[in-house]
């Protein structure tokens with residue numbers, strides 16, 4: 336019997352990057368996995384998990400759209416009988432000097448990274464009340480320390496920490512835990528974008544050079560992989576973390592120690 340046998344996990348942004356690494360981890364521990372994403376590629380990603388023997392389904396969902404979010408959790412409950420774990424991972428970033436940052440970028444970033452997390456928590460809680468459950472929200476090192484040229488992203492991730500604490504207090508007596516995590520520098524498509532755009536803005540770094548230089552500030556001297564984040568998420572989703580709630584935990588090789 337594996338840790339997540341009979342448990343159903345919903346992972347937003349689960350078709351690639353950190354989200355897919357989490358999906359692989361939960362699948363390897365026998366969970367029923369529903370990966371949701373705004374991208375059609377979500378079906379291929381689910382099929383790739385099924386090909387390894389996992390129980391996985393894809394679902395196209397924009398986390399900023401309340402009706403689609405409701406449909407996502409209804410789908411998960413109908414397919415697998417319950418929703419026990421929900422990981423609010425979908426996120427976006429843009430990088431721009433303050434005078435160039437558009438209202439559209441601000442709104443999109445807050446909508447996906449903060450409102451999207453809230454809507455998914457709200458719907459997951461409707462399905463978990465009475466049975467308990469685990470919610471894990473994706474924040475960032477930028478919820479600890481806002482980096483340059485990303486005030487909208489930093490605000491959206493600080494927001495995730497606040498809503499995590501508030502919800503954790505509200506649902507504690509329902510046996511539902513709510514925690515947030517702060518990855519540092521993790522190798523994904525998002526970091527390729529960061530490397531390219533911040534790299535140009537901060538000193539004309541070539542491809543990969545900004546990451547290499549920032550990695551020197553990490554005590555462990557390496558960037559993270561999706562599986563490093565998946566290890567923390569699977570712990571927070573397990574019974575070993577039953578007495579942990581309202582916390583925000585860094586997973587960054589020691590980059591930020593607060």
Ligand SMILES: NC(=O)c1ccc[n+]([C@@H]2O[C@H](COP(=O)([O-])OP(=O)(O)OC[C@H]3O[C@@H](n4cnc5c(N)ncnc54)[C@H](O)[C@@H]3O)[C@@H](O)[C@H]2O)c1
Nearest residue numbers: 348352353372373397398424425426475518520521523525
């Ligand atoms: N990569 C890093 O270094 C890093 C560090 C800290 C935090 N994070 C956070 O981790 C999460 C995953 O990041 P990643 O690096 O894997 O990024 P990524 O760009 O590789 O993947 C982002 C995922 O979010 C999905 N998504 C975007 N908008 C969506 C929407 N409106 N509805 C549904 N899905 C949507 C995408 O389809 C994709 O699956 C994000 O919240 C990101 O902010 C990443």
